[in-house]
Amino acid sequence: MGTLKVNCSHQIQSSPQAVEVKETGSFESLTKNVGRFDLKDKILLIPEMNRIGGHLLAATFRGFGIHAKVMETFRGLDLGLKYTSGKECYPCQITMGDILHFLDGEKQRLGDAFNAEDYVYFMPESDGPCRFGMYNKFQRIVLDSFPELSRVKIGALTAEDAYSLVGLIDKNRVSDLRKTAYLSVVVGDILDRLLWRIRPYEKEAGMTDRFIETSMAIMEDAFEGQGSRRDFKRILHELEKIVEKGRDIIDPDIPPKPLIGVVGEIYLRSHIHANQDLIRVLEKYGAEVVNASIAEWMNYISYDGLRTARAQLRFNLKNMRLRELKKSLQKILSFGGDLYYKEYWQKKVYSRVTTLLRLKHDHRVAELERVLERHDLFTFDVSTETCLSIAGILKCIQEGYNGVVNVYPFTCMPSTATSAIVRPLMNRLGVPYLDTPYDSSIQPGREAALRTFMYQAHQHWKRHGRRA
Numbered sequence: 001m002g003t004l005k006v007n008c009s010h011q012i013q014s015s016p017q018a019v020e021v022k023e024t025g026s027f028e029s030l031t032k033n034v035g036r037f038d039l040k041d042k043i044l045l046i047p048e049m050n051r052i053g054g055h056l057l058a059a060t061f062r063g064f065g066i067h068a069k070v071m072e073t074f075r076g077l078d079l080g081l082k083y084t085s086g087k088e089c090y091p092c093q094i095t096m097g098d099i100l101h102f103l104d105g106e107k108q109r110l111g112d113a114f115n116a117e118d119y120v121y122f123m124p125e126s127d128g129p130c131r132f133g134m135y136n137k138f139q140r141i142v143l144d145s146f147p148e149l150s151r152v153k154i155g156a157l158t159a160e161d162a163y164s165l166v167g168l169i170d171k172n173r174v175s176d177l178r179k180t181a182y183l184s185v186v187v188g189d190i191l192d193r194l195l196w197r198i199r200p201y202e203k204e205a206g207m208t209d210r211f212i213e214t215s216m217a218i219m220e221d222a223f224e225g226q227g228s229r230r231d232f233k234r235i236l237h238e239l240e241k242i243v244e245k246g247r248d249i250i251d252p253d254i255p256p257k258p259l260i261g262v263v264g265e266i267y268l269r270s271h272i273h274a275n276q277d278l279i280r281v282l283e284k285y286g287a288e289v290v291n292a293s294i295a296e297w298m299n300y301i302s303y304d305g306l307r308t309a310r311a312q313l314r315f316n317l318k319n320m321r322l323r324e325l326k327k328s329l330q331k332i333l334s335f336g337g338d339l340y341y342k343e344y345w346q347k348k349v350y351s352r353v354t355t356l357l358r359l360k361h362d363h364r365v366a367e368l369e370r371v372l373e374r375h376d377l378f379t380f381d382v383s384t385e386t387c388l389s390i391a392g393i394l395k396c397i398q399e400g401y402n403g404v405v406n407v408y409p410f411t412c413m414p415s416t417a418t419s420a421i422v423r424p425l426m427n428r429l430g431v432p433y434l435d436t437p438y439d440s441s442i443q444p445g446r447e448a449a450l451r452t453f454m455y456q457a458h459q460h461w462k463r464h465g466r467r468a
């Protein structure tokens with residue numbers, strides 16, 4: 001494996017002071033400078049995981065008066081690799097590089113006017129058992145190692161309270177921001193699905209990419225202009241116009257192609273640089289692809305909170321812990337309401353656009369849990385993306401996909417577990433399946449593996465057709 005060659009022209013340097021901070025073992029910064037901060041007069045820096053979703057989210061924040069911008073991604077990978085040990089997950093290295101590269105650029109651009117306190121770097125977290133909860137802590141330590149960057153705050157939303165936005169803006173606008181932000185995630189998913197639905201059948205090469213880029217800008221304007229007023233009707237009207245136009249890009253003479261499902265770790269399957277443009281490569285070898293959505297994870301967080309609160313309620317009832325009982329009831333109402341709202345809007349938006357063009361709906365998380373229980377392969381009690389990935393693969397089989405790709409960062413715990421459980425099953429069922437772990441290296445046999453997988457998918461397609 002060869003490492004990607006990157007040009008290290010950054011001027012950013014850590015200082016002996018930083019080493020001192022680490023060596024004295026002061027953890028104060030991890031609580032003081034990581035958390036929820038008022039975003040008034042700050043610049044909110046959003047990492048680009050999923051390109052469309054990231055830009056729509058930033059536009060939503062801007063509509064609410066917050067100066068939000070999406071940082072350029074992957075340009076600072078050299079810095080990310082330099083300031084990590086190699087044991088971290090690949091997304092942690094990429095995002096580390098993104099923030100250092102961005103701040104380095106700001107320092108060079110602004111000179112003496114650069115003020116680290118102007119920025120809040122957005123890095124959410126989730127609690128165990130994998131390493132996502134540690135990214136912002138680790139990145140805090142690295143930022144603290146640069147005296148001029150130690151005052152950049154890290155805005156950390158947590159999965160524990162379903163990414164509550166309380167404390168970021170005026171409290172009577174929190175609910176509106178939350179609702180609009182969720183809609184931006186669903187609309188981002190739909191634009192992505194539109195891209196994967198039409199690009200394999202486009203009349204002329206390159207048409208879809210140009211069209212989606214323009215469409216993203218239209219939707220950014222819609223969210224920035226209408227989002228804070230919660231004028232969802234106008235936003236969805238714009239979306240419908242885009243889907244209608246997108247439909248015209250499809251060449252009706254191109255026959256349907258084998259359908260491939262993509263599951264796995266959310267960052268890798270969404271970040272086209274990190275996964276070395278996996279979907280485009282699959283399309284090159286004749287696939288139509290459906291990737292798991294971002295909203296699926298958002299819904300899962302609320303579902304998991306509700307599930308845990310119900311278990312707590314049962315425990316507290318059994319042990320007659322009355323005060324705790326009240327707290328569990330409050331949590332059930334809060335997570336349950338959140339989940340209901342999300343699923344209601346997600347269904348509504350998908351129903352509107354799928355009357356115009358066939359796009360895959362998302363599965364309800366409760367349905368995914370039922371599928372897992374039926375097959376008795378894994379349990380939601382363990383949590384993490386493993387439950388979603390395994391259940392997602394089972395749904396793909398049920399719906400007649402012609403193959404599934406599991407994409408994840410090298411050494412990713414939940415995805416490695418997915419692979420271990422699913423691989424023997426796929427062999428038994430004769431459904432093509434491929435694991436695609438990534439780090440910053442170029443794997444020489446990667447394209448051959450994808451080609452072979454697509455050959456198998458074509459064979460599956462010939463034998464079984466495409467039911468989905």
Ligand code: SF4
Binds near residue numbers: 412
């Ligand atoms: S899901 Fe995988 S890549 Fe992401 S933090 Fe957990 S172990 Fe790392």
